[in-house]
Amino acid sequence: xxxxxxxxxxxxxxxxxxxxxxxxxxxxxxxxxxxxxxxxxxxxxxxxxxxxxxxxxxxxxxxxxxxxxxxxxxxxxxxxxxxxxxxxxxxxxxxxxxxxxxxxxxxxxxxxxxxxxxxxxxxxxxxxxxxxxxxxxxxxxxxxxxxxxxxxxxxxxxxxxxxxxxxxxxxxxxxxxxxxxxxxxxxxxxxxxxxxxxxxxxxxxxxxxxxxxxxxxxxxxxxxxxxxxxxxxxxxxxxxxxxxxxxxxxxxxxxxxxxxxxxxxxxxxxxxxxxxxxxxxxxxxxxxxxxxxxxxxxxxxxxxxxxxxxxxxxxxxxxxxxxxxxxxxxxxxxxxxxxxxxxxxxxxxxxxxxxxxxxxxxxxxxxxxxxxxxxxxxxxxxxxxxxxxxxxxxxxxxxxxxxxxxxxxxxxxxxxxxxx
Ligand code: AMP
Ligand code: GLY
Numbered sequence: 001x002x003x004x005x006x007x008x009x010x011x012x013x014x015x016x017x018x019x020x021x022x023x024x025x026x027x028x029x030x031x032x033x034x035x036x037x038x039x040x041x042x043x044x045x046x047x048x049x050x051x052x053x054x055x056x057x058x059x060x061x062x063x064x065x066x067x068x069x070x071x072x073x074x075x076x077x078x079x080x081x082x083x084x085x086x087x088x089x090x091x092x093x094x095x096x097x098x099x100x101x102x103x104x105x106x107x108x109x110x111x112x113x114x115x116x117x118x119x120x121x122x123x124x125x126x127x128x129x130x131x132x133x134x135x136x137x138x139x140x141x142x143x144x145x146x147x148x149x150x151x152x153x154x155x156x157x158x159x160x161x162x163x164x165x166x167x168x169x170x171x172x173x174x175x176x177x178x179x180x181x182x183x184x185x186x187x188x189x190x191x192x193x194x195x196x197x198x199x200x201x202x203x204x205x206x207x208x209x210x211x212x213x214x215x216x217x218x219x220x221x222x223x224x225x226x227x228x229x230x231x232x233x234x235x236x237x238x239x240x241x242x243x244x245x246x247x248x249x250x251x252x253x254x255x256x257x258x259x260x261x262x263x264x265x266x267x268x269x270x271x272x273x274x275x276x277x278x279x280x281x282x283x284x285x286x287x288x289x290x291x292x293x294x295x296x297x298x299x300x301x302x303x304x305x306x307x308x309x310x311x312x313x314x315x316x317x318x319x320x321x322x323x324x325x326x327x328x329x330x331x332x333x334x335x336x337x338x339x340x341x342x343x344x345x346x347x348x349x350x351x352x353x354x355x356x357x358x359x360x361x362x363x364x365x366x367x368x369x370x371x372x373x374x375x376x377x378x379x380x381x382x383x384x385x386x387x388x389x390x391x392x393x394x395x396x397x398x399x400x401x402x403x404x405x406x407x408x409x410x411x412x413x414x415x416x417x418x419x420x
Contacts, residue, residue, distance in 0.1 A: 007069030036364025146178030229416030
């Protein structure tokens with residue numbers, strides 16, 4: 001069969017690598033892809049938001065299955081467009097992708113269906129938000145309602161910071177219309193865990209857990225980024241946590257969406273915080289995490305095509321989802337200066353040393369081909385993933401492997417998975 005993957009980051013490279021393992025697949029296309037994806041798929045110069053062009057391409061090339069990697073097209077309704085054209089596509093429809101697309105919607109959903117999450121209020125007026133903040137308990141968290149590249153969350157220690165935050169989000173519109181509505185949320189503390197799942201509208205199957213490192217610098221200092229590294233499984237995701245989440249969070253979320261007339265098909269990514277009062281949902285995403293996909297997918301035993309098809313056909317209950325009994329660590333190699341400003345266009349050397357190196361993966365995020373050479377083309381450049389029998393071993397392998405790759409302004413955190 002012919003598969004089209006939509007997106008261009010490390011996540012889409014990991015998806016393409018899993019798809020490439022399926023004996024059912026003859027040809028993979030990726031729109032728009034990147035230099036690394038281009039080694040296993042044919043990259044097509046169509047942007048992820050160019051829905052009509054994507055649909056036309058899928059029709060003309062008789063694509064059997066399209067997989068949407070990114071949040072923006074999902075929230076924008078790309079799945080509906082494919083379905084209207086009679087094409088098979090993996091991902092939630094627009095009315096279900098709102099689970100990620102609107103934080104105010106997801107908070108209201110959790111409240112209505114008693115799914116554990118932080119206490120909150122939604123505001124669409126800056127004056128009302130400021131009035132509330134005059135007496136609210138600090139620290140407090142402000143969230144832009146809409147998509148903001150994972151950066152629309154402000155943790156405010158003082159009342160002054162919170163007032164300034166309202167101005168930033170709602171008046172200065174730092175994240176555009178995403179800040180028309182904000183969620184003002186109780187501040188929680190605890191370990192964070194990412195749990196990805198496959199969903200077919202009614203059944204949910206949980207993947208192995210992972211943990212992200214969102215801050216740019218060692219010791220969780222510096223600015224929030226898209227993610228500087230990950231490990232899987234998370235040792236903090238214990239059997240007790242799993243049992244609690246199965247009872248109160250996972251199926252409850254899927255049932256809530258179905259009850260609202262918004263059945264969810266695709267990936268639900270649960271961002272959890274393990275608080276003293278038990279696990280709570282920080283956020284939902286409607287797609288694989290990046291870089292979480294880069295440690296979770298390499299450990300998955302199933303043929304990913306079978307799982308995608310079971311989700312689309314409402315037969316996920318027939319799938320026995322299995323993961324290897326090992327660990328994986330991904331260290332992101334970034335361009336120095338990310339996430340603020342950085343240079344691009346430097347040649348990346350050493351990539352060929354990974355050819356045929358079992359248990360190691362170099363997932364490309366911001367790379368492109370320039371005159372036959374692979375050069376840096378983004379803030380996050382590569383994700384270097386290694387497996388090991390234990391997290392410690394995987395971590396040592398991953399850091400050893402980062403030494404094989406060189407490019408000007410190469411930057412990475414040195415403490416991914418260090419606390420393990
Ligand atoms: P989100 O995009 O909602 O996952 O938020 C981004 C990050 O902000 C999370 O990964 C947490 O580290 C932090 N965060 C979000 N909500 C809260 C909260 N209620 N309390 C403490 N930290 C939070
Ligand atoms: N790594 C977090 C995310 O994909 O949103």
